[in-house]
Amino acid sequence: MPLGSGGFEEAWPRIVRALASFTGSLDDAEEYAAEAVARAAAHERSGGPAIESYAAWCTSVAKRAWLDDARRRSVERRLAPELARPDADPVSDPVTDRIAMDADDLSAHVLEELDDRLALLFVACDEAISPASRMVLALRVVCGLTISEIAGHLGVQDTAAAARLTRAKRALSEARGAFHVPDTAERARRLPVVIACVSGMFTVAHRTVLDPADALADTGRQALSIADALVAAYPDDTEVRGLRAVIRLGLARRPGRVAADGTGLALDEVDRRRWDAGLLAAGLDDATLAARGDGRFALEAAIAGLHSGAPTFERTDWPRIVQLYGALEQRWPSPSVRVARLVATAQAQLATPAREPDALVEVERELTSLETHAPAYASRDASLALADLEWRTGRREHASARYRDLAEVVAVEPLRRFCLKRACLTLP
Incomplete structure (x- = not known):
């Protein structure tokens, strides 16, 4: 299984778990797993025989390397006091039964199903x-x-x-x-x-990673795979099902986040026909089951469900989303949740013909405070929300200036290109 085929993500946790059981140390497991992976890459580059089972090959190589080092350390410890004696007999101590046990033997009785x-x-x-x-x-x-x-x-x-x-x-x-x-x-x-x-x-x-190039870069799909394993272990837990709903619905909407030229799209610009219908249906099923609970992820799933089920941006149930964000903020008072609640509040006001100007002024005041005082990730979100609000309320010159500043600091390329587009600058 070549390294570039996506086998690394599947094999790595198996290697680390086997080595951690074998060595008794998570630190050692990581170190020797990394060494084995490097040897696998070198083996493939040199044109060696194909590796049929990446996990088994790396685990075996890592175990041998750890045993070699363990034997060396054992000899060093035993001989250290004798080094000054010219008649010392440097015979290696035998590796203990504990060390020599196979990783499968050590872990076979523990969580085979996990x-x-x-x-x-x-x-x-x-x-x-x-x-x-x-x-x-x-x-x-x-x-x-x-x-x-x-x-x-x-x-x-x-x-x-x-x-x-x-x-x-x-x-x-x-x-x-x-x-x-x-x-x-x-x-x-x-x-x-x-x-x-x-x-x-x-x-x-x-x-x-708005548009991952390949499976190796797709951390979102890897998160879904772990969420699937969690659901298999805890099928009736509403928080577990809420987590998977959020991930499924996020991945389902991902195809519409980036235009053909690599520029990120605003929510009202997305072509919803590009969304993954199968993942949407599965995510909404999870969100329905999660709705029996009232924890953080049950609420996040409900919010994601409203975004995903809306036929258009304009027909999104923004007042209900504002309510859910309020409940989520009480359950999990994170700066990012506060920004999201303010964004939803602004959208609800903008979608109402009889909008309340004072409400939008208060939203801007709170976003400005978060832009200044919140952690970096929430501060950036607040800046983007302020720029969008200025854009949607006709203050295009102010919005363009803000987007120009954001383009200088945003590291994600599709989002940077989006900021440049709204700043009316030439895209590379």
């Missing part, structure tokens, strides 16, 4: 780690996000995210010792954080 990625997520979301550090560990080790992506999602500096990752690994090692996959009761306690991590993975994808 998806490898979920097993690692539940490990990463250990209560011994602070909530913020759990999120960083899970997003980095299991979801595969970069430190910069994680920092942007959490609204912190890269150095802070890296420090949290280091603290999380150290705390996990000190609290649990050898790698341990949690039992059913432990998993139930950790489930809310696991759900939030998968949501974070999809949020980063939804913000940064």
